[in-house]
Amino acid sequence: xxxxxxxxxxxVQPVGSPLSLECTVEGTSNPNLxxxxxxxxRGLQLLFYSVGIGQISSEVxxxxxxxxPQDRQFILxxxxxxxxxxxxxxxxxxxxxxxxxxxxxxxGTRLTxx
Amino acid sequence: xxxxxxxxxxxxxxxxxIVSLNCTYSNSAFQYFMWYRQYSRKGPELLMYTYSSGNKExxxxxxxxxxxxxxxxxxxxDSQPSDSATYLCAMSGDTGRRALTFGSGTxxxxxx
Numbered sequence: 279x280x281x282x283x284x285x286x287x288x289x290v291q292p293v294g295s296p297l298s299l300e301c302t303v304e305g306t307s308n309p310n311l312x313x314x315x316x317x318x319x320r321g322l323q324l325l326f327y328s329v330g331i332g333q334i335s336s337e338v339x340x341x342x343x344x345x346x347p348q349d350r351q352f353i354l355x356x357x358x359x360x361x362x363x364x365x366x367x368x369x370x371x372x373x374x375x376x377x378x379x380x381x382x383x384x385x386g387t388r389l390t391x392x
Numbered sequence: 393x394x395x396x397x398x399x400x401x402x403x404x405x406x407x408x409x410i411v412s413l414n415c416t417y418s419n420s421a422f423q424y425f426m427w428y429r430q431y432s433r434k435g436p437e438l439l440m441y442t443y444s445s446g447n448k449e450x451x452x453x454x455x456x457x458x459x460x461x462x463x464x465x466x467x468x469x470d471s472q473p474s475d476s477a478t479y480l481c482a483m484s485g486d487t488g489r490r491a492l493t494f495g496s497g498t499x500x501x502x503x504x
Contacts, residue, residue, distance in 0.1 A: 320496055321497055324492075368435055377424070383428075383436045385434060
């Protein structure tokens with residue numbers, strides 16, 4: 279069976295500090311990978327998605343970046359955090375195929391920028 | 393106008409009630425429809441996945457899609473306090489990127 283991990287689970291960072299969130303998937307290969315942000319009481323905002331190693335598409339201009347150094351590893355980074363970067367960050371994976379398949383989410387990372 | 397509209401609630405019902413959750417959408421290219429349940433401070437978990445129009449049943453849950461009206465529903469029978477969560481609808485088309493477009497979620501409270 280497939281599992282998806284995210285860490286850390288909770289993070290409190292000062293404004294201007296760097297960020298690195300990691301997501302790894304087990305039990306599948308060559309998945310599509312996604313980073314979402316969810317503000318309190320809001321829906322999911324797609325930040326980045328990746329269809330393969332080194333292939334990153336950005337959905338929203340911001341001071342965040344993403345990288346996929348390995349097939350089942352997806353990293354979200356920032357050089358300098360802003361207050362507005364606070365939120366719940368979710369990673370998701372999806373099988374490739376002729377049809378759009380569902381996405382499976384990780385447990386999330388709650389980021390608070392002070 | 394948002395691509396997917398969902399009433400944020402909260403929706404409060406007594407235990408045992410039938411719950412109806414809904415989303416409307418504007419993009420006629422959407423063909424895949426999903427419902428996720430999200431407990432507080434947790435990642436969303438998939439409840440139902442349907443393709444095109446029609447009904448799908450799984451235990452106490454029934455998903456309905458009406459593409460002509462651009463309207464989808466999730467029904468929960470015999471609701472339980474453990475069903476208290478936020479329910480997110482999500483959908484996608486068949487071409488291009490396969491990312492999902494989400495509704496903002498409806499918060500459901502089932503009172504014991």
